Amino acid sequence: GDSVTQMEGPVTLSEEAFLTINCTYTATGYPSLFWYVQYPGEGLQLLLKATKADDKGSNKGFEATYRKETTSFHLEKGSVQVSDSAVYFCALIAVQGAQKLVFGQGTRLTINP
Amino acid sequence: DSGVTQTPKHLITATGQRVTLRCSPRSGDLSVYWYQQSLDQGLQFLIQYYNGEERAKGNILERFSAQQFPDLHSELNLSSLELGDSALYFCASSVGVGGPGANVLTFGAGSRLTVL
Numbered sequence: 001g002d003s004v005t006q007m008e009g010p011v012t013l014s015e016e017a018f019l020t021i022n023c024t025y026t027a028t029g030y031p032s033l034f035w036y037v038q039y040p041g042e043g044l045q046l047l048l049k050a051t052k053a054d055d056k057g058s059n060k061g062f063e064a065t066y067r068k069e070t071t072s073f074h075l076e077k078g079s080v081q082v083s084d085s086a087v088y089f090c091a092l093i094a095v096q097g098a099q100k101l102v103f104g105q106g107t108r109l110t111i112n113p
Numbered sequence: 114d115s116g117v118t119q120t121p122k123h124l125i126t127a128t129g130q131r132v133t134l135r136c137s138p139r140s141g142d143l144s145v146y147w148y149q150q151s152l153d154q155g156l157q158f159l160i161q162y163y164n165g166e167e168r169a170k171g172n173i174l175e176r177f178s179a180q181q182f183p184d185l186h187s188e189l190n191l192s193s194l195e196l197g198d199s200a201l202y203f204c205a206s207s208v209g210v211g212g213p214g215a216n217v218l219t220f221g222a223g224s225r226l227t228v229l
Contacts, residue, residue: 032216034216036220041222042222043115043117043203043220043221043222043223044203044205044220045115045220046217046218046219049216049217051216089156093216100146100158100161100169100171101146101148101158101205101218102158103155103156104155105155106155106156
């Protein structure tokens, strides 16, 4: 079945550091890919998405590129801030079949000042 | 405020009991999804409704049931509760199936269930 694998957390960085959170997926066909973010005590919020190969999603300085050849959708940010501390989830929706989001395990990110 | 409203925010109950979690989707959204978030299982899809009809089913236990009403709000019923049912239960909504907005889910803040 469809699945998403994220790098293990937690990840701790200093402010202004470069961030990469790895995400790879297994799916039939051409899924849509997403990054969601969960701030403490809140629900999940869509951070960015990409719907086809080579698409780049971007928002709030975060970027991720849909790489079909490596089945990856790594999240990057050039300079993180303390306010970026949250749990990040990579997810996919298969184009065919049930339109349910399949999530990775989540990566907890802590940014120290 | 995401526009998806979940009640109650917190619920503490005992094993063997039954609870109902309620969700009002974002205005205009026809699809409702339920997810369970626990420390050991991560985010698990439970069930999806579209315009009152069950659309997809995931890892939902037989002790759990859900429905979507004509006004599009949804309820998740959890019965014969066990300690392992303690989790955050999220509701999400989307425009529906098909079209550019169909795959974008908006999540509520969740209902935290503690079973003692």
